[in-house]
Amino acid sequence: MISSFIPLLVSPVAENQKPHVQSIPSAFTWQTFNKNMNVTTFVAPDGSRDQLWHFLNSAEESIFVEIYGVNNPYILDLIRDIHTTKPGVDIKILIGWHSLGYLAPYEPNPYVAYNLTLMGVDFKWTSDTEFTYAHQKFVVIDNKTTIIQAGNWAKTSFPEDGKKSNREWNIAMTDTDVADYYLSVFDYDWGNGIAYDQPRDGTGLPLSYDQDSSTYPRPFAEPGHFSGQMSVTPIVSPETSLQGILYCINSAQVTLDIQIPYFTSVGDAGSVDQIIDAILAAKARDVTVRIITQDEKDYVEAAEIFTNAGIPMIYQDTRWAYPLHNKGIIVDGRIVLISSINYSDGSIEDNREAGVIIEHEAIAQWYSEVFDFDWGLGDFDEIGSLNVYWNPNIPTHSSEINVTVYAHELRALGITDVSLGVKIDSGSWSNYTITSTVFDSAEGDPENYFYVISPQSDGTNITVQATVIAGGDTYVGMEMVIRVRDSIGSITTPTPTPTPTGNPLVELLIELLPYIALAVVVLIGAICVKKRK
Template sequence: STIYATFMVADTAIRLSVDDGTLCGYGLNNQKEKIMLFDSTGICIDAMEWGADYDEVPGLPAKLVAKANSLARYGEVDQDDSSLDFVECSSPTPGSQNIFDEESENVIPDENSDEHLGCDSAIILIIELYYHAYANMKNEFVRIFNPSNRTIDISGWYLTDEPWKQPEDQPKIIFPKDTHMLPDTSFFITQNASDFLWETTMLPDFEYAIDSQPSVPQLLTYKTVSFSNTGGLVGLYTAASTLIDLIIYGDANQFISCWEGPAVNASGQGVVLRRNTVNGTYIDTNSATDWVSPRIYRLGQSDLKLQTDSCPGEVIVFVSPDNSYETLVHELQNAHVSIDINMYEFTSTCLYSEIINALQRNVRVRLFIEGSPVGGITEKEKYILCNIADNGGEVRFIVSDSTNRVYTRYPFNHAKYIIIDNNTVIIESCNWGNTGVPQNPTYGNREWGIVIKNQGTADFFHLVFEGDWNPARSDSVSLESMNLSYSNNFMLSDYVPTGIYTPCFTRQTIAGPCLVTPVFSPDTSEQAILGMIDSATTSIYVQQLYIYKDWDETINPFVERLISKAAEGLDIKIIMNYNPSFSQTTVQTNETKAYLEDHGIMVKYLSTEWGLFAAVHNKGMICDNKTVLISSINWNEQSVRKNREAGVLIENEEVATYYANVFLYDWSLETLQKSNSDFSWADYKYLVLIAVVICITLVLIARDWRKRKWR
C-alpha cells in the first residue's frame, strides 16, 4: 500500500508526501484525480478535483497544470468548486500564504486568454433566457453571470442566435470597450429597457434593439438578433470568437459540438428559462439537464426560498366550521395599526362588518384580491370591496388585460392569509365567505387555519405581500381602474345559514417553541410538500378538496411519493371532497382514488350532498403527528406550479395532534344517506315533469273524446 509521510509545516498546516518507494497505484494522477478530506466520523469536509468531474466532488474540476507546477487555493476562496477555488502556481509554499505568478491577474483580459477558455471553462454563464415574450412586448432578454472570484473583462464579447455560422456571418449583440463583470454579478441584456421595466419593475443593464431608456447603455448590433419563439440557439462568444457558453432550446434543428444531448424543452409564452443551481452553485454540463426544472418561472414572479424560523411565541389553532368565525373576529378586533389581506374571494357579510369597524378605529386596511375568479366577481363581493374602499380601505386586484399589455404573473391569486399589525399572521385554507368562515358553526366547510404570533414569520409574509401588492407592477390594478359596479338597490343579506353539524372542536392557544416554514406557490410548495412526505416515518394524513392523479403527461409527484411511502408500510389515509355536480372533477378524483387504493392507500370521500359539511375545502397534511401543513394549495399542477398560493409548515407535536384529531374525527364519519322523508325537488323534478306531461296529455285526450261524443 501507499505510505504517506506527514510533516508539520506550520501551527495550522500539515503536508502529506508520498513515499515513492512504496507506491502501488494510490498516488496522484497527473491527468485526472480527486482528493477528499474526511473528519473522524466519516463526513467529507472538503474536496478538490482536476482533469475530470467526479460525482462525489461539487463544482467543476480545476485545470491541468504544467509539469512541476501545482494547484493552490486562491486566497481564502471556498466556493466548493475546484475550477474557481484553485489556480496554477509554480512556487508551492506549504504552510505559508500561496504565492502566485506575476501573470496571474485578478482581471482576465480576453485577448490573451482565449487559449484557456471555451465551453468547459464556466468562466461566464448564460443563466436566464426569455425568448417568447407576450404580444406587443419587446422585452426578450438574456442574463449572463460571472461565477468566479475574479473580475472578467468582456469587452468585445458578443451574443448570437446563429452560433453554427462562421463568426463573420453571425448576427451579434456586442459588449462595448471597458465592460467588466465583477465576481458573483450578472447582467440583464434586453431588446427594450422600457418594456423590460414594465413587466419586472427594474431596469436592465443593457438594451440592444430599441434605445428606450437614456440611463441604460445601448449595445452595438451586427445584423439582427432575434430569439425564435419555437426553438433556437443562443451562444456567448469572446471578442476572438471563442464560444464560452451555449443554450439550445425548443425545436432547434441546429446542434454544435459544445452541446450534449437533446435541446431544452420549449418554455412557452411568458416563461423564463433559468439555469438550475445546487447549493447555490450553477450547474454547467452543457446539456438540457442544466435547465430542466419542475418550476415554471413566469416573468415577474418572486423567487422565494424555503426558510425555517423558530417561533418562541404562541400559535392559535382553529378549524371551520367549529370556531373559525370567533377566532378571526377576535384577531381583527385586536388590530391596532394595520390589516393586510390576500384573499381569492371575499363575500362574508360578518367579516366585512369587522373590516369596516377596524377602519373606523383608524386601522390601515389593504386587500389584494383575485381579479378574475372562476365565475367572476359577484355583485355581493363588488358591494363589499367598493364600500371598504369608500370607508378608507385600499383595494387592489391582480388582473390580465392584453389590450393594455398587462399579463399576470400568476394565473390566479389563490392565497388566503392575513397580516395584522405586522407581527401576527393568519394562514387559512378558506375564502372569506359564508361556507369558509360560517357565523353559525353548525354549517360550513371543513377548513383548517392557524394564527402565528411571531415577528420572523410576519416579516416573511409581509415581504411577499408587498411584492405582490406593489402598485408599480402592471398587473396590480386599483379598485378605481376595475370599474366595478353594483345595482343601486342591492343590499347585503343578514341571513345566516344553519346545518346539521355539531361543533366538536374549540380553538386552542399553544405556547412555543415550534418550527415555522412559510410555503408559497409557485416558489417552494412542491419542494416543501415532497420534503414533508419524504420525512414521514409512521403516518401521513391528507385532507384535500381534490387530488388529480396526472399532471400534464406525468404522474402527480405527490401521488408518486405517497405510493412509495405506502410501500414502506406507513399508515396513509386520504380524505377528499365528493361533489357529483362537478362531473369532470369527480371523474378525475375517482381515477385518483382507484389508483391510490390499488397501491394500498386508504381513501375516503365526504359528500357535499349528504355529509355534515357544505364541502371538504381543506388543503392540509399531517405527518407522524409531528408536522402539519395548513395551506391554500390544491394538489393539482396549476395550484402548485403556476398560481400564487400560501401555506405554512408547523413542526410541533401539540399543534399537529390538534389537526390529527380533527382529521380522525372526519375519517370516522359515515356518509349520511337521505331518508325517504327528505324530499328534494332536485331528486324528483324529472319524474314530476313526466307526470305533469302525462296528466296534461290525458286531459286533452279526454276533452277531445267528449267533444267527439257530443257532436
C-alpha cells in the same frame, strides 16, 4: 434596447402602472424559522368565526389581507367597524382578480371592492398577468401575527353560530420574522396590484346574510393555544408549494394523513403526478396512509391509483357540512401543513397560493383529532369498503390500542354481524366478533364497533381488517397497519428539489440571453474604444 428589459428583471412594477405582460413573480425562497413563538389553531365550522373576529379586533397598527374572495357580509361589516372605531389602523385588502365563483352573476368581489373604496380602505386586485388565479388566503396583523387559512372570507368558511360551513383548517402565528416573510409576499403582490375602477369593475350585488342551518355540535369550538420552540416554514405558489408538499410526504415514517378536495392533472407529468408518486412511495416504505377527499369531485384516476396500492381514500361526510374545502397534511403526528393549495398543476405551478409547515408535536396532534373525527364519518365510493382506525394513532409498547370499525354506511341495511381480523407482524390471523361492543357515532347512531388490542412490543406491526354482514351480504374492508413505535427517527428528509415543470423566470432569462450577451459585447467594445482614445 436591452435597457428596457433590465428594470423588469430586478424590480416589481410600480404601483401607479399596470403590470407588464411579462412581469416575473418575485423569488420567495425556502426558509425555515426555528424559534419560540405563540400559535393558535382553529377550524371551520367550529371556532373559525370567533377567532378571526378576535384577531382582527386586536389590531392596533395594521391589517393586511391577501385573499381569493369575500362574500361574507359580516366580515365586511367588521372591517367597516374597525375602520371607523380605529381610524389609525392601516388596512390594505388585496383580492383575487377574476376569482371563480366571486364574479358575475352574483359578483360579491366587485361589491366588496366598491364598498371598501367608499369606506376609504386601501384596496387592489391582484395582478391579472402573473398568476392564473390569486388563490392565497392570508392575513398579517400589526406586522407580527400571521393567519393562514384554507378558506376565503366566505360565509361557508367563517359561519355564524348554528350555520353550515366547509371543513377548513386555520392557524395564527405570532412572530415578527414569520410575519415579515408573508409581508414580503403581500408587498410584492400589492406593488403589482390593480386599482379598483368602478366603470370597468362595476359595483356588484349586495351580499346576502342568509345561511343554511346546521345541527353540527362543533366539538372543536375551543381553539388550541401553543407556545414554545417550533419550526415554521412558509410556502407559496408558484415558488415553493410543491417543494413543501413533497417535503411533508417524504418525511413520513409511520403515518401520513391528507385532507384535500381533489386530485386533478393526473397523468399530465406535472406537479400532481410528483405528489401521487411520493404518496405511493410512502406506502411502499410501510407508512400508513389515509386520504380524505371530496365526493362531488369523484376523481376516478386518483381513487383507482390509491385503491390499487392499498391506500384507503374516503369522502368527506356532508350531512353537517358543505363539501370539503380543506388542504392539509399531517405527518407522524408531529408535522402539519395548512394551506390554500389544491392538488392541481395550476394551483401549484401557476397560481399565487400560501401555506405553512409547522413542526411541533402538540400542534400536529390538535389537527389530528379533527382529522380523526372526519375520518370516522367518511363515506366510501364503494359501499363494500369499511372505515377503520385506532387510538392512539401511533401506539407505544405500553399503549392499549382501541380499534374502531365505522359502519354507518351499512347501518340502514340492518347490521347482523361485525368482526375484526387481527394479525401480529407476519403471524396468522385471529378474528374477533365485536357486534356487541357498539357505541354511538358523533351523529348519535349506534354504528361504531370497537375492539381493544393489548399492548405490543416496540416495532410491532399489527394488520387489521373489518368484516360486516348487513342485509344478508358480507362486506370486507381494506387491510390497514398499526405501527407500534416508542420513538420515531429524526426528520432527516432533505429539502426536496422537485422535477422542473417550467419556471417563468428561467424561461424569460433564457429568452433574453442573446440580448444580455449583446449588451455585454457592446459594453466591452465601448471600454476598449475608450482605452484606445
